[in-house]
Amino acid sequence: MNTRAMNITLGPVPYLWAVDEWRDFYFRIADEAPADTVTVGEFVCSKRLHFFDSMLDQVISRLERGGKKVHLAGLGLLTLEREHRAQRRLIGGHDQIVEVSDLSTLMQVKGRPHAIGPLVNIYNVATTHLFAANGAISICLPPELPMRSVEIIAADFPDLTIEVLAFGRTPLAISARCAHARAKGNTKDNCQFVCGEEPDGLVVQTLDRQPFLVLNGVQTMSYTCHVVLAELPTLAAAGVRSIRLSPQRCDMVAVARTYRALLDGALEAGAAREELATIYPGVPFSNGFIHGIAGAEWVDAA
Amino acid sequence: MELICPAGTPSAYRDAVDACADAIYCGFRDETNARNFPGLNFSRREMADAIAYGRHRGVKTLVAINTFMRAGEEGLWYRAVDDAVEFGASAVILADLGLMAYTASAHPDQRLHVSVQAAATNAEAIAFLAAAFGARRVVLPRVLTLNEVAAIASTVSCEVEVFVFGGLCVMAEGRCSLSSYATGQSPNMHGVCSPASHVRYREDGTHMVSELGGYTINRFSRDEPVGYPTLCKGRFNIGDANGYAFEDPVSLDILKEIDVLRKAGVKALKIEGRQRGRAYVASVVSTIRKALAAPPEAVADVTAGLREFSEGQKTTSGAYKKRWR
Numbered sequence: 025m026n027t028r029a030m031n032i033t034l035g036p037v038p039y040l041w042a043v044d045e046w047r048d049f050y051f052r053i054a055d056e057a058p059a060d061t062v063t064v065g066e067f068v069c070s071k072r073l074h075f076f077d078s079m080l081d082q083v084i085s086r087l088e089r090g091g092k093k094v095h096l097a098g099l100g101l102l103t104l105e106r107e108h109r110a111q112r113r114l115i116g117g118h119d120q121i122v123e124v125s126d127l128s129t130l131m132q133v134k135g136r137p138h139a140i141g142p143l144v145n146i147y148n149v150a151t152t153h154l155f156a157a158n159g160a161i162s163i164c165l166p167p168e169l170p171m172r173s174v175e176i177i178a179a180d181f182p183d184l185t186i187e188v189l190a191f192g193r194t195p196l197a198i199s200a201r202c203a204h205a206r207a208k209g210n211t212k213d214n215c216q217f218v219c220g221e222e223p224d225g226l227v228v229q230t231l232d233r234q235p236f237l238v239l240n241g242v243q244t245m246s247y248t249c250h251v252v253l254a255e256l257p258t259l260a261a262a263g264v265r266s267i268r269l270s271p272q273r274c275d276m277v278a279v280a281r282t283y284r285a286l287l288d289g290a291l292e293a294g295a296a297r298e299e300l301a302t303i304y305p306g307v308p309f310s311n312g313f314i315h316g317i318a319g320a321e322w323v324d325a326a
Numbered sequence: 327m328e329l330i331c332p333a334g335t336p337s338a339y340r341d342a343v344d345a346c347a348d349a350i351y352c353g354f355r356d357e358t359n360a361r362n363f364p365g366l367n368f369s370r371r372e373m374a375d376a377i378a379y380g381r382h383r384g385v386k387t388l389v390a391i392n393t394f395m396r397a398g399e400e401g402l403w404y405r406a407v408d409d410a411v412e413f414g415a416s417a418v419i420l421a422d423l424g425l426m427a428y429t430a431s432a433h434p435d436q437r438l439h440v441s442v443q444a445a446a447t448n449a450e451a452i453a454f455l456a457a458a459f460g461a462r463r464v465v466l467p468r469v470l471t472l473n474e475v476a477a478i479a480s481t482v483s484c485e486v487e488v489f490v491f492g493g494l495c496v497m498a499e500g501r502c503s504l505s506s507y508a509t510g511q512s513p514n515m516h517g518v519c520s521p522a523s524h525v526r527y528r529e530d531g532t533h534m535v536s537e538l539g540g541y542t543i544n545r546f547s548r549d550e551p552v553g554y555p556t557l558c559k560g561r562f563n564i565g566d567a568n569g570y571a572f573e574d575p576v577s578l579d580i581l582k583e584i585d586v587l588r589k590a591g592v593k594a595l596k597i598e599g600r601q602r603g604r605a606y607v608a609s610v611v612s613t614i615r616k617a618l619a620a621p622p623e624a625v626a627d628v629t630a631g632l633r634e635f636s637e638g639q640k641t642t643s644g645a646y647k648k649r650w651r
Contacts, residue, residue, distance in 0.1 A: 101469065102450075103448055103470055103474055104474070108448070126447070126451065127444075127446060127450075127454055127455070128447075128448045128449075128450035128451040128454070130454050131454050145422070145423075145500060145501070147394035147395060147397060147424075147514065147515065148394070148397040148398075148422070148424050150395065150400060150422075150423075150424025150427060150428060151394075151422060151423045151427075153424070153427075154423050154424060166503075167503070168503040168507075173396065173397035176397040194503070195503075196503045196504050197498070197501065197502040197558075198498050198501055199469070199496055199497045200469035201496060201650060201651050203571055206571075207565075207571060212651035227564070228563070229562060229564070230541050230542040230543070230563070231535075231562065231563060231568060232542045234541065237562075244504065246507055313503075313506070317510040318506070318510040318539055319503065319507035319510070321510075
């Protein structure tokens with residue numbers, strides 16, 4: 025099946041990067057990356073929001089000038105009034121499509137076209153219907169969904185942009201507690217933003233020194249990098265219209281180019297995998313979730 | 327305040343009734359509920375009998391159908407709701423929004439509770455669910471402080487239920503794929519977390535190692551009790567240090583704050599533990615029943631004996647106290 029019509033979305037940077045690096049990352053994406061949509065903004069931890077406030081509009085306009093459609097990331101876990109205020113300010117102050125990552129945001133985007141991010145639990149057609157009826161125009165399905173579920177959902181919604189994570193560490197959990205701060209002897213309330221010290225996540229190893237997970241503030245992610253390549257034709261045939269690349273600390277422009285070449289048929293899945301391993305070395309790839317097995321596993325589907 | 331007790335088996339159900347539970351929650355013997363463990367849960371016949379047994383004694387039955395429907399097999403979840411309604415369940419506890427929509431439309435008079443797995447962590451999310459599906463009660467995720475619980479209870483139109491005792495999720499419930507990453511079996515899709523089928527213990531010299539899906543989750547010396555390898559309660563290496571990266575092997579116990587929860591307007595207190603035995607159910611339920619009737623200053627003494635039922639005999643106030651974060 026032809027994957028040429030598939031779009032590329034760059035997901036929001038999950039990590040806390042130094043603000044000037046964050047800005048320059050997006051400036052380069054704006055100018056060079058073959059991404060159709062770029063979702064920007066903080067979704068992991070509300071304590072990080074202030075770092076990007078002053079730069080956000082600058083980044084948005086640069087991306088738009090670069091021909092990218094810009095989506096704004098909503099927060100993934102909201103419990104505090106301060107967080108709701110920040111969210112309302114973000115949504116009220118911008119015309120861009122908002123990506124919903126928490127159910128509460130649905131109330132605020134009601135009647136306005138919006139996107140649904142991968143942290144929202146959508147496992148079936150009935151639930152997809154609800155979100156579509158509420159105004160969702162695109163849905164990035166949860167990374168743990170197996171191929172069969174993705175196929176069934178996508179087939180039922182030809183008018184909705186169904187998106188699947190194709191590159192990046194998988195978001196596995198979010199907590200009120202910050203394990204990242206805790207690992208460095210701090211609590212969340214006095215975290216000193218130590219998560220910024222690991223721009224690609226803090227590796228959690230088993231006691232046998234096997235790398236297993238990474239901490240990213242209050243979020244826990246896979247150690248492996250989720251990579252979907254040979255499965256893309258099947259996904260395209262099912263009606264999946266977009267793939268998501270989640271930023272890692274590597275050359276994401278090169279990652280996007282690799283995926284574009286693969287989607288355009290200029291590159292084979294095996295060669296794409298080799299390129300990605302050069303661009304993002306040292307981190308093993310996995311695709312178990314899409315094959316319905318342990319997410320950390322790799323299935324050679326090429 | 328209502329006391330909501332777990333029952334993993336028909337006999338635990340009867341014990342909970344005898345121990346004066348106000349309501350008992352349980353699930354069908356399949357992946358429609360989040361405690362889909364071997365040897366647990368209720369057949370259709372057992373559920374019908376239990377609901378009737380409870381009703382006869384003034385005890386409500388809440389049927390947990392709180393996993394997420396697998397695409398293409400929604401019928402399994404729809405039938406679970408239909409049957410629970412037919413058997414006379416006081417409420418169904420749901421997590422999947424699609425299943426909530428089905429229930430609200432097919433059984434508009436059925437009381438619908440929002441499961442902790444639905445991850446409604448704030449007043450606006452709860453308002454959305456109450457407006458969309460007529461949800462009458464929400465079970466709050468264990469990510470909130472007492473003050474945040476109170477603020478929600480005073481704002482939302484539906485009743486609020488909170489966990490007060492038992493196993494503790496460290497991660498926001500319903501939003502965790504850790505188990506799935508290591509084993510392929512997930513709470514949301516299969517109703518299991520860190521499943522026994524993927525657990526292995528092996529001796530390593532003088533140590534006992536516990537594994538989940540081939541990953542070492544903990545290592546115990548001879549004088550340490552060997553704990554179950556629940557992924558988020560494991561010991562890991564970070565940099566040069568090793569320890570419990572997410573949470574110690576502890577249980578939630580917020581019983582000393584019962585009075586605070588009562589004043590906050592919390593409607594129901596929930597005990598975790600459908601996978602626990604009859605002794606747990608009987609002792610924990612009757613002790614908390616006594617605590618609910620005791621004056622606030624006596625609660626600590628009344629509940630002191632419950633420590634033996636906690637994981638590692640250690641307890642935490644969890645997210646209810648701000649310092650836990």
